[in-house]
Amino acid sequence: xxxxxxxxxxxxxxxxxxxxxxxxxxxxxxxxxxxxxxxxxxxxxxxxxxxxxxxxxxxxxxxxxxxxxxxxxxxxxxxxxxxxxxxxxxxxxxxxxxxxxxxxxxxxxxxxxxxxxxxxxxxxxxxxxxxxxxxxxxxxxxxxxxxxxxxxxxxxxxxxxxxxxxxxxxxxxxxxxxxxxxxxxxxxxxxxxxxxxxxxxxxxxxxxxxxxxxxxxxxxxxxxxxxxxxxxxxxxxxxxxxxxxxxxxxxxxxxxxxxxxxxxxxxxxxxxxxxxxxxx
Numbered sequence: 001x002x003x004x005x006x007x008x009x010x011x012x013x014x015x016x017x018x019x020x021x022x023x024x025x026x027x028x029x030x031x032x033x034x035x036x037x038x039x040x041x042x043x044x045x046x047x048x049x050x051x052x053x054x055x056x057x058x059x060x061x062x063x064x065x066x067x068x069x070x071x072x073x074x075x076x077x078x079x080x081x082x083x084x085x086x087x088x089x090x091x092x093x094x095x096x097x098x099x100x101x102x103x104x105x106x107x108x109x110x111x112x113x114x115x116x117x118x119x120x121x122x123x124x125x126x127x128x129x130x131x132x133x134x135x136x137x138x139x140x141x142x143x144x145x146x147x148x149x150x151x152x153x154x155x156x157x158x159x160x161x162x163x164x165x166x167x168x169x170x171x172x173x174x175x176x177x178x179x180x181x182x183x184x185x186x187x188x189x190x191x192x193x194x195x196x197x198x199x200x201x202x203x204x205x206x207x208x209x210x211x212x213x214x215x216x217x218x219x220x221x222x223x224x225x226x227x228x229x230x231x232x233x234x235x236x237x238x239x240x241x242x243x244x245x246x247x248x249x250x251x252x253x254x255x256x257x258x259x260x261x262x263x264x265x266x267x268x269x270x271x272x273x274x275x276x277x278x279x280x
Contacts, residue, residue, distance in 0.1 A: 003027035004197070005046030007082070009037075014152045015088065015143070015185065016051040022189035045082040047196045053088065056154040058119045069122035074129055077138070084137040086196045087130045089123045091144045091181065091207055091243050102244040105142070105203045131202055139199050141192060144207035144243055147259065148185030149269035157182065160229075161270040164221070169228035175237040176215035182259040183208045184266075194252050201251070207243035208256045220263055225272055 006023050010016045011032035023030045033040055050073060058065040073087065094103035096110050111117050111124065127140045151158035157180075163170035188206055195204055218229040248254040259266070267273045 003029060004083075005029045005031070005044075006196070007031045007033065007045040007048045008051060009033065009048065009076075010051035010053065010088075013051055013053075014148075014150055014155075014158075015146055015188070016049075017150065018148065018185045019049060019051065019189050019192060022186075023193060026193065040076070041079045041081075043081070045080055047084045048080070048082045048086065049192060049196060050076075050085065050087045053123075054119070055152060056156070056159075059115060062115070062118050065118060066122050069119075069126045070129070073126050077129060077133055084196050085130065085133075085139070086192060086199075087126055087138075087140045088192075089127050089140050089142045090119075091142045091205060091240070093120045093124055093127075093142065094241055094243065095120065097241045099239060099241050101241060103205070103241040104244040105201070105205055105247060127203070136202060138202070139195060140203045141195055141206050142204070142243075143188065144181040144183045144205075146185050146188055147182050147266060151270070156180070160218075161272065164225070164227050164229075165271050168226075169230070171230045171232055172214060172218070173232045173235050174214060175235045176218075176231055177213055178236070178238045179211040179213040179216075179240070181207045181209070181211055181240060181243050183256050184259070184262060187254075187256045191248060191252060191254055195248075199251070201247060204248050205243050205245050206248065207245055208258060209243055209245040210258055211239060211242055212259050213239075216260060217263075220260060221267070221272075224264065225267065227272070 006028050008016050008020050008030060011020045020030050020032055052068050054061060054065045054068055093109055097103050097107060111120050130138050130140050147157055153159050153162045160170050191206055222229055
């Protein structure tokens with residue numbers, strides 16, 4: 001397939017940076033507008049991937065969170081010219097669902113207003129704007145916890161990797177039974193490209209479909225690095241329902257790996273092991 005034009009909004013972030021590199025490697029023309037977005041309304045943007053957003057610092061920046069996830073999105077959807085639009089949301093929106101049932105794209109979501117739910121509410125509002133847009137080429141991808149080289153220290157796993165790299169130990173403020181779904185950035189980028197260009201649906205889960213507990217993950221990290229991971233007394237158990245990825249699997253053949261099976265490469269990318277497998 002010949003290359004097409006992409007515009008990655010938020011191309012300086014962790015996911016955005018990898019997306020830009022991947023899309024260019026596929027022969028696409030990729031524009032990454034400046035943060036000022038000067039001239040954004042005066043050109044055809046082609047296939048847009050909206051990766052603007054906040055992560056772990058949303059509680060400290062509530063107004064910026066709503067601006068990024070909702071207000072700026074609304075303005076751009078109304079005024080920009082584009083061929084397709086993919087809004088990057090989050091599987092965090094499933095936080096309130098029953099842990100014993102898989103979270104599907106069509107699952108009903110209940111969110112109570114409050115400071116902790118601001119992120120989820122703003123993402124759901126952004127999703128709703130996209131899905132209300134009268135064009136099936138405007139889509140939403142709910143990303144799980146994406147990991148890989150250059151992972152942000154604002155993300156849970158990124159902060160743990162940073163502390164281990166600096167101090168060879170870390171204290172986790174959650175119980176060992178807490179767990180998350182982790183999906184590799186090098187598996188996310190081709191799927192986002194495929195959804196942008198060929199998606200038949202308007203909403204997709206982008207996840208591994210597995211929950212990895214802190215105990216499983218950190219025991220293996222300690223085993224292969226010799227570093228130490230402790231847990232705070234009385235830490236809460238936080239976990240999520242398994243994310244249903246059957247839609248992406250059936251439409252695109254998406255078969256993501258388990259973080260535990262790719263951990264060595266991730267530790268090398270984070271500077272916690274060298275290529276020979278020696279601890280750093």
